[in-house]
Amino acid sequence: MGxxxxxxxxxxxxxxxxxxxxxxxxxxxxxxxxxxxFWLAAKLAxxxxxxxxxxxxxxxxxxxxxxxxxxxxxxxxxxxxxLGILGLxxxxxxxxxxxxxxxxxLGFAFQDIAANFMAGIxxxxxHPFRVGHLIQTxxxxxxxxxxxxxxxxxxxxxxxLVLIPNKQVFENPITNYTIxxxxxVDLKLGVSYGDDLEKVRRVTVKxxxxxxxxxxxxxxxxxxxxxxxxxxxxxxxxxxxxTSKQADYLAARSDAIERIKKAYDENxxxxxxxxxxxxxxxxxxEPLHEELAMAGIGGIGRSSQPPR
Numbered sequence: 001m002g003x004x005x006x007x008x009x010x011x012x013x014x015x016x017x018x019x020x021x022x023x024x025x026x027x028x029x030x031x032x033x034x035x036x037x038f039w040l041a042a043k044l045a046x047x048x049x050x051x052x053x054x055x056x057x058x059x060x061x062x063x064x065x066x067x068x069x070x071x072x073x074x075x076x077x078x079x080x081x082x083l084g085i086l087g088l089x090x091x092x093x094x095x096x097x098x099x100x101x102x103x104x105x106l107g108f109a110f111q112d113i114a115a116n117f118m119a120g121i122x123x124x125x126x127h128p129f130r131v132g133h134l135i136q137t138x139x140x141x142x143x144x145x146x147x148x149x150x151x152x153x154x155x156x157x158x159x160x161l162v163l164i165p166n167k168q169v170f171e172n173p174i175t176n177y178t179i180x181x182x183x184x185v186d187l188k189l190g191v192s193y194g195d196d197l198e199k200v201r202r203v204t205v206k207x208x209x210x211x212x213x214x215x216x217x218x219x220x221x222x223x224x225x226x227x228x229x230x231x232x233x234x235x236x237x238x239x240x241x242x243t244s245k246q247a248d249y250l251a252a253r254s255d256a257i258e259r260i261k262k263a264y265d266e267n268x269x270x271x272x273x274x275x276x277x278x279x280x281x282x283x284x285x286e287p288l289h290e291e292l293a294m295a296g297i298g299g300i301g302r303s304s305q306p307p308r
Contacts, residue, residue, distance in 0.1 A: 031082035038078020046071040056125060065149065066121070112167065113150065119166035120149040133178040134244040137169050143244050157246045182215060183242035185253050189260065190231030192270035197224065197232070200269055207263040208238050213252040215239045231272045236260075 046067045053063040124147060129135045133144050135154070140162050145153035151163040177183055191200050201222055208220040218239040225233045240252045264271060 027085050031085040034085060035078050035082045038074055038081070042071045042074035042078070045074060063124075112165075115167045116150045116165050119170035120147065120151075122170060123147055123152070123166060128174055129176050129179070132244055133176055134246060135177065136175040137164065138172045140164060141246075177242065178244045181242065182218075182239050183249055184237050184239050185249065185256060186235060186237045187253070187256055187260065188233065188235050190228060190233045190271055191264075192272050193232060195232075195269050199267065200234070203263050203267050203269060204234075204236050204260065207259050208236055208256060211238065211252065211255055211259065213240045213248070213255065215241055230274050 049067045049070055050063060053066060123129075129144055131144050131146060134142070135144060140154055140156065142154035142156040142162060145155050145161070147153075147166075149166075151165050152169050154162045154164060156162060189204070191197075204222050205220045208214065214220070215238075220236065220238045222234060222236040225235055227233075236256075238256070240248065242248060261271075263269075
């Protein structure tokens with residue numbers, strides 16, 4: 001093949017490409033218009049979704065994540081449609097297959113992270129608790145500082161900052177002490193079998209009704225629970241206004257214990273402590289020192305003779 005023939009083939013090839021490009025110009029224009037249209041629609045959808053989510057979600061991170069996801073999804077749809085208009089269906093199929101395989105691999109590799117993300121989105125939308133609430137989940141008790149996409153910040157009463165993965169918060173029971181605005185203080189007490197139970201009830205209720213922190217619109221409750229080994233056990237309880245300060249609850253409980261102890265002492269009510277009986281295997285009616293002497297314990301045995 002001579003140089004002339006090679007040059008002619010090259011010119012023909014380039015000319016063919018030029019002709020195909022000219023024929024493709026209408027499709028290219030439509031594809032560009034479609035892509036621009038999807039881009040504008042994606043921006044509009046993102047802005048509308050941001051306004052909507054700001055009303056129902058209290059997490060800025062989750063709001064922006066969802067809005068950006070919708071934006072990218074619409075933009076990707078416009079890109080694939082534009083490729084289809086240009087006749088690149090095989091390219092679209094290859095890209096979709098590659099994206100599916102990549103997504104599956106990433107899903108298996110980062111399933112824990114994905115689970116924390118999904119749990120964080122759920123907590124931000126449903127908001128079973130908010131920043132400043134006192135909650136208990138699993139073995140952690142503290143005030144919520146912030147809810148991230150992956151974890152929830154909780155400040156314990158001791159001052160430590162605990163980062164709890166959102167997956168654990170989502171999968172375990174959550175106790176919210178703040179949301180109701182009140183909290184019950186329970187006191188477990190015991191009185192002697194010789195005490196008048198009607199008097200015990202009257203003194204206990206009257207004492208707890210005088211606690212300043214008690215909610216005035218709630219009643220003091222007291223119930224006898226069981227006949228114990230050395231005492232009659234009872235429980236007394238009352239309600240206090242509660243926000244998020246664990247110290248308020250502890251102060252009310254401490255005040256109640258002090259008042260109950262003082263009231264019982266003033267009214268002659270005994271709070272017995274557990275008693276124990278020690279068995280030395282002593283025969284009934286025999287003095288202990290004699291039994292010890294007979295056993296040869298204590299230095300004075302039964303057959304011991306005084307020194308001469």
